Amino acid sequence: MRFWKSDKSGPATPERRLALTAAEAAAFIDEVFPQVRGEIRIDGLEPMAARMRLLVSDQHLRPGGTVSGPALFMAADVAFYVAVLGMIGRQPLAVTSNLNITFMRRPQPTDVIAEARILKLGRRLASGDVTLYSQGRDEPVALAQTTYALPEAKG
Amino acid sequence: MRFWKSDKSGPATPERRLALTAAEAAAFIDEVFPQVRGEIRIDGLEPMAARMRLLVSDQHLRPGGTVSGPALFMAADVAFYVAVLGMIGRQPLAVTSNLNITFMRRPQPTDVIAEARILKLGRRLASGDVTLYSQGRDEPVALAQTTYALPEAKG
Amino acid sequence: MRFWKSDKSGPATPERRLALTAAEAAAFIDEVFPQVRGEIRIDGLEPMAARMRLLVSDQHLRPGGTVSGPALFMAADVAFYVAVLGMIGRQPLAVTSNLNITFMRRPQPTDVIAEARILKLGRRLASGDVTLYSQGRDEPVALAQTTYALPEAKG
Amino acid sequence: MRFWKSDKSGPATPERRLALTAAEAAAFIDEVFPQVRGEIRIDGLEPMAARMRLLVSDQHLRPGGTVSGPALFMAADVAFYVAVLGMIGRQPLAVTSNLNITFMRRPQPTDVIAEARILKLGRRLASGDVTLYSQGRDEPVALAQTTYALPEAKG
Numbered sequence: 001m002r003f004w005k006s007d008k009s010g011p012a013t014p015e016r017r018l019a020l021t022a023a024e025a026a027a028f029i030d031e032v033f034p035q036v037r038g039e040i041r042i043d044g045l046e047p048m049a050a051r052m053r054l055l056v057s058d059q060h061l062r063p064g065g066t067v068s069g070p071a072l073f074m075a076a077d078v079a080f081y082v083a084v085l086g087m088i089g090r091q092p093l094a095v096t097s098n099l100n101i102t103f104m105r106r107p108q109p110t111d112v113i114a115e116a117r118i119l120k121l122g123r124r125l126a127s128g129d130v131t132l133y134s135q136g137r138d139e140p141v142a143l144a145q146t147t148y149a150l151p152e153a154k155g
Numbered sequence: 156m157r158f159w160k161s162d163k164s165g166p167a168t169p170e171r172r173l174a175l176t177a178a179e180a181a182a183f184i185d186e187v188f189p190q191v192r193g194e195i196r197i198d199g200l201e202p203m204a205a206r207m208r209l210l211v212s213d214q215h216l217r218p219g220g221t222v223s224g225p226a227l228f229m230a231a232d233v234a235f236y237v238a239v240l241g242m243i244g245r246q247p248l249a250v251t252s253n254l255n256i257t258f259m260r261r262p263q264p265t266d267v268i269a270e271a272r273i274l275k276l277g278r279r280l281a282s283g284d285v286t287l288y289s290q291g292r293d294e295p296v297a298l299a300q301t302t303y304a305l306p307e308a309k310g
Numbered sequence: 311m312r313f314w315k316s317d318k319s320g321p322a323t324p325e326r327r328l329a330l331t332a333a334e335a336a337a338f339i340d341e342v343f344p345q346v347r348g349e350i351r352i353d354g355l356e357p358m359a360a361r362m363r364l365l366v367s368d369q370h371l372r373p374g375g376t377v378s379g380p381a382l383f384m385a386a387d388v389a390f391y392v393a394v395l396g397m398i399g400r401q402p403l404a405v406t407s408n409l410n411i412t413f414m415r416r417p418q419p420t421d422v423i424a425e426a427r428i429l430k431l432g433r434r435l436a437s438g439d440v441t442l443y444s445q446g447r448d449e450p451v452a453l454a455q456t457t458y459a460l461p462e463a464k465g
Numbered sequence: 466m467r468f469w470k471s472d473k474s475g476p477a478t479p480e481r482r483l484a485l486t487a488a489e490a491a492a493f494i495d496e497v498f499p500q501v502r503g504e505i506r507i508d509g510l511e512p513m514a515a516r517m518r519l520l521v522s523d524q525h526l527r528p529g530g531t532v533s534g535p536a537l538f539m540a541a542d543v544a545f546y547v548a549v550l551g552m553i554g555r556q557p558l559a560v561t562s563n564l565n566i567t568f569m570r571r572p573q574p575t576d577v578i579a580e581a582r583i584l585k586l587g588r589r590l591a592s593g594d595v596t597l598y599s600q601g602r603d604e605p606v607a608l609a610q611t612t613y614a615l616p617e618a619k620g
Contacts, residue, residue: 018476027522031528032520032527032528033527033533035527035533035535037527040539042570053254054494059501061271062497062500063496063499063557067235068188068498068500069538069539069542069561069564070500070535070536070538070539070542071535072536073534073539073564074534074535074538077535092528095568096534096568097407097435097457097567097568098257098408098457098565098566098567099534099538099565099566100255100300100563100564100565100566101564101565102253102300102302102409102554102562102563103280103560103561103562103563104274104275110470116236119258119259119286119294119295119298120294120295124434124459125407125459126170127257127259127298128298129284129298129300139274139275140274140581143274143282143284143300145255145284145300147255147257147407147433147457149407149434149510187372187373188372188378189373190369190370190372190378190380204338214345215345216456217343217345218341218342218344218402223343224383224384224387224406224409225345225380225381225383225384225387226380226604228379228380228383228384228409229379229383232379234382247373250413251379251413252412252413252562252590253411253412253563254379254383254410254411255325255408255409255410255411255565255610256408256410257407257408258405258406258407258408265414268493279589279614280562285334294397294456301560302563302612304589304590355484408567410565410610412592412610412612414584414585414592415585417608429569429604429605429608430569430570430604430605437567438567438608439594439608439610449584449585450584450585453584453593453610454593455565455567455590455594455608455610457567
């Protein structure tokens with residue numbers, strides 16, 4: 001009976017096709033969000049979902065060797081943006097409207113894996129969540145829920 | 156590659172055992188939250204997760220026949236509380252600290268299914284999410300993320 | 311130095327005028343949200359802000375005499391909707407997109423005062439917050455942050 | 466009638482005294498959060514409230530010259546932490562439990578002012594909000610609501 005959610009979640013419309021590849025999304029992120037260049041890697045992109053890695057380095061670590069909250073926020077925000085780009089294509093005008101993040105466990109000083117799911121892709125808004133893990137751990141370090149505002153052009 | 160999240164989520168500590176049965180949880184809810192008596196039904200309870208049904212009637216409907224936001228909030232809040240009760244037992248002092256809910260689709264005028272997952276059960280806080288569906292539909296009508304404050308006694 | 315926020319917050323465009331009166335908003339709420347008829351009272355409506363009262367009765371109380379979470383959610387949601395109606399007029403298609411509520415103090419078994427502020431009124435989204443008090447108390451029982459999706463018609 | 470909220474909000478217990486000065490808080494932040502050294506400046510600290518400035522530089526800007534979302538998140542998170550430090554003193558173990566941020570306006574490429582208020586300072590949790598402005602503008606660019614978990618030691 002476990003994982004009811006997984007029984008149902010995932011692509012709201014499985015037949016949807018990707019508007020661009022992971023490589024194209026990565027190139028676009030480099031262009032519109034140069035700050036994260038070299039800090040992230042897209043590990044997977046599919047309809048309504050993306051998996052991204054935060055390549056953790058000293059700049060992301062707090063004393064004691066835990067990944068900082070802003071670094072986790074960035075990973076969640078960018079991972080969801082990647083999932084959105086996958087569906088709507090190169091669109092710099094898709095912007096975060098709201099992001100709620102709950103920190104659950106002390107991250108390890110290792111890469112952070114961000115798994116983003118779009119649960120609703122509307123004409124004007126895209127909503128979903130992002131689960132953040134320390135590489136190799138099964139228990140999430142944080143869970144984010146977010147809504148992006150999409151440009152009319154998208155419709 | 157789909158459902159990465161489901162590959163990992165679910166019970167943080169699978170070996171955990173339930174502190175009470177679905178029937179015991181239902182009886183306790185009736186006692187501490189009499190307003191919802193007759194409005195909800197626990198369809199499943201397992202370690203770190205619960206499935207609950209909002210038995211939708213006129214009191215939950217808005218003109219046009221959609222389930223009201225407060226009714227969806229109640230379903231999410233109570234479903235997560237049921238999941239927490241499953242782990243910590245009869246505990247009236249576990250209280251909602253925060254709940255964030257995003258409304259994604261117009262609910263049908265049918266029962267609402269709430270699937271709650273505890274992603275972190277700490278000594279003082281329990282956090283997770285609740286996905287809400289209209290019965291028989293695969294696409295969520297709303298997604299909630301919540302944190303409950305637990306009484307010290309629990310630890 | 312206190313209340314920096316209050317120095318700045320409030321109407322984003324003070325010159326804005328109300329699209330309807332408190333009485334007209336109340337009549338419209340009765341029409342589109344009949345469940346709350348008799349449960350709420352609009353105590354004030356002005357550009358970008360509304361003050362509403364939840365007329366607390368047994369249906370809102372939990373054992374021990376505290377106002378239930380769903381009742382506080384409803385008060386916050388409706389109060390913000392009233393503030394939005396004040397700006398955009400009779401508009402049933404303005405819907406809650408997201409609401410985040412943090413419960414801070416045990417409410418008294420008295421009326422709940424909800425003070426809603428619109429901090430951003432866009433063409434497609436209205437965002438702001440709602441502070442909830444137990445009547446006669448100075449310390450908030452809960453704080454909500456919310457975004458409403460507005461119908462294109464509004465623009 | 467405007468600014469009801471400001472009539473009431475602010476220090477929950479006005480008589481409370483600061484546990485450290487703005488300079489002591491700044492020194493402590495440098496120590497526990499070295500990443501932000503040189504990026505922030507505490508402009509004000511008082512019981513239950515803090516005003517902080519994000520000294521915006523290229524690292525915070527997106528193409529087009531707007532401040533990035535992660536930079537705004539960091540400003541909100543650190544500003545609230547400063548307000549908490551003001552009340553509980555040098556306490557590295559106070560950690561963000563949850564932060565919800567709504568982006569309202571395109572920030573200017575200028576310093577960001579973060580105004581944090583603690584609305585509830587409990588034994589285990591501190592909750593409140595942070596309003597973010599572009600320097601010299603009256604309308605907020607973002608509003609955050611957050612809860613920090615406090616170490617038992619604090620009580």
